[in-house]
Structures are given as C-alpha cells and as structure tokens.
Amino acid sequence: MKLLDKYILKKFLSTYVFVVLILVAVICVIDFTEKNDDFIEHSVSAYEILFDYYLNLIPYWANMLSPITVFIATVFVTAKLASHTEIVAILSSGVSFRRFLVPYLIGSSIIATVIFGLIGWVIPNANRKTVAFQIKYVKNPFTYDNRNIHIKVAPETYVYMESYNNTANIGYNFALEKIDSTKLESRLTSNNITWNPDIKKWHVDSYTLRTFNGPKETIYKGAALDTAINLLPKDFESTYRLEQTMTLPQLSRYIDEKKNRGADDLETYLIEKYERFSYPFAIIILTIIGVIVSARKARGGVGFQIALGFLLAFIFIIFVITSRSLAQVGDIDPKYAAWIPTTIFTGIGLLLYRYVPR
Numbered sequence: 001m002k003l004l005d006k007y008i009l010k011k012f013l014s015t016y017v018f019v020v021l022i023l024v025a026v027i028c029v030i031d032f033t034e035k036n037d038d039f040i041e042h043s044v045s046a047y048e049i050l051f052d053y054y055l056n057l058i059p060y061w062a063n064m065l066s067p068i069t070v071f072i073a074t075v076f077v078t079a080k081l082a083s084h085t086e087i088v089a090i091l092s093s094g095v096s097f098r099r100f101l102v103p104y105l106i107g108s109s110i111i112a113t114v115i116f117g118l119i120g121w122v123i124p125n126a127n128r129k130t131v132a133f134q135i136k137y138v139k140n141p142f143t144y145d146n147r148n149i150h151i152k153v154a155p156e157t158y159v160y161m162e163s164y165n166n167t168a169n170i171g172y173n174f175a176l177e178k179i180d181s182t183k184l185e186s187r188l189t190s191n192n193i194t195w196n197p198d199i200k201k202w203h204v205d206s207y208t209l210r211t212f213n214g215p216k217e218t219i220y221k222g223a224a225l226d227t228a229i230n231l232l233p234k235d236f237e238s239t240y241r242l243e244q245t246m247t248l249p250q251l252s253r254y255i256d257e258k259k260n261r262g263a264d265d266l267e268t269y270l271i272e273k274y275e276r277f278s279y280p281f282a283i284i285i286l287t288i289i290g291v292i293v294s295a296r297k298a299r300g301g302v303g304f305q306i307a308l309g310f311l312l313a314f315i316f317i318i319f320v321i322t323s324r325s326l327a328q329v330g331d332i333d334p335k336y337a338a339w340i341p342t343t344i345f346t347g348i349g350l351l352l353y354r355y356v357p358r
Helices: 003-041 046-064 066-083 086-092 102-137 248-260 267-294 303-328 340-355
Strands: 149-154 157-161 163-165 170-180 183-196 201-213 216-227
Touching: 003 046, 003 066, 003 102, 046 066, 046 102, 066 086, 066 102, 066 267, 066 303, 102 248, 102 267, 248 267, 267 303, 267 340, 303 340
Parallel strands: none
Antiparallel strands: 149 157, 157 170, 163 170, 170 183, 183 201, 201 216
C-alpha cells in the first residue's frame, strides 16, 4: 500500500467513524426524549438506561445508518480532496481514476466485513437485550390474539386451537390430528390444553380420542393426559423484532423450523436473512458512487456534493424499505427483494462511472 493510499484510507475511515458517532449520538438524544416518560413511569435506573438499553442500541443504529454514513464520509473526503486540487494533482501524475478508487475500495471492504460480522452475530445479541428492555418498559403488555391456529408439529401430526391465552398458557378447543397423506388416522380433542412448567408438558383434561382403521372408528374418552408435542409457550410469545434478535445460524434454523411447520409468515425472516448478505455489498457500491459524484471540484464548495450524498443515501434507504414491504406482502420473492436496491445502485454506479466527467 502506497503512501497516498494510506493517506486517503485514514481520512476515509476516520471520517466514517466520526459521522457514525455524531449521527448515533443525535438519534440517542431524540430516542431518550421520546421515551423519558416511560422511564420515569417505570422507575428505570440510570444504569439500566445506559448499559442495558443504549449501550446495546448503539450498534443497531450504527448499522442502520451505514448507507448514509459511508456515503457522507466518502463524499466529504473526496470533495475536500477535490476542493484542494489534490485529485487533479493525483490524476495528473499518471494515476488512473480506477487506481484512485483503490483506497476507497479497501476502506469500504473493511467496513463491509465489520458490518457483516456485526449484523450476523454481534448486533442480534445486543438487540435481544434492547428488545427485552422495550417490551418490559416501553411497549404495552403483549396479548396473543390469533384465532383458528393450525400448526404442523411433526411430519404427520397437526395441532389446532381456536384461541390461546399467552398469560395463562391455555389453548382452547384443542385438537391433535395424525394424518397419513390424506387419510385421518387419529384425532384427540379437548376443550382446553394447559402448559405444565414443572414437567414441561401439556396437560389435557376430559379428552376424546378417535382412531380410524378403514371404515371402523374407535372412540376413547379419558379424564386427563400429559403429552409432549413439538410446541412450546414461547411459540405464542411476542414476535416484536424477533428476526433482528437472532444470529445468522439461529435465523436459518428458525426459518427451517417454520417451513417444517407449514407457517405462512416467512417473508419477514427471509428478507432479514438475505438483506444481511446484500448489505455489505451495498456499502461498497455506495462508496464508489460517492467518489464518482464528488471527484470534481465544485465552484460552490462541498456543500452541494454533501447534500447530494444525503439525497442518494436516502433514496437507497427508500428502495430498501419499499422492496422489504413488497416482499412482506408477497409481491416479490424475498431473495430478490433484498438485492433490488443494491442491483439498482450498481447500475447507477456503472452509468455514473461511464458518463460523469471526473
């Protein structure tokens, strides 16, 4: 790495860190202002607020703001170099524009690698603590209100409940069916089913078991039964930001488990998984675009170029939000939705590289 590369890389990374710290600090102040009444109402200690909540919230916001912060840092550094005629001197000495991009690519690759590690393993663990804090002190108590619940708990076994009380852990109008292909083999029904935390099993009172052998039906009525099925009270707990509290391996296992159960709400988890892979590439693409749009010396100074950086970064975020929404309602495959913003901005970057004077 040459002296020039080190010079640009140092400026780029230090500016990025500075911008991240400034924006995160502003957001934390705004967030504290909004939630201060909740903190006072629940008598939350300063230690809990600082170390249980905000210390774990900072990585989340730092990652969320990465498209903006990396773009701003790129535009600011490059525009300053251009305003001091340093880029003209660099290119005049025989360095190609492609070679000039190298330190930016190195810096953005470092940031992208760190971000991938953070969103894959570190931030989910931090989110677990912030989400638990919000549920405890900020959000209203969660009530499971789904009706007519159908869950596949084994390859040929299905559970049905008309409703479920997540406070008492009781399911009402319960049915456990074993179906071989399209043939119903047995059906156990009861007015309710209750979770027993001592033995970690479900307790069924006054149940009826029907078994079918061809045209023959056998009916057995029982007073009580303790049964272990692949269903737990946690399956009926709040899913608020659940996808953001799981590491990549945990998220993949959770998606596979929901697929096996025949769940139809996979989009949120799939888009989260695929976005974690596309996000680092977006950082690199936005850095390249930032260099291209700010490499020329502007007569009015760097203000316009920084404003342009903000605009393009916000447009990228709008694309991310839009594609995520379309994926969640099933209009776009989550696999493609996660890559749409990055693909579009890659095309924009190629057009800018080819046609914008530098």
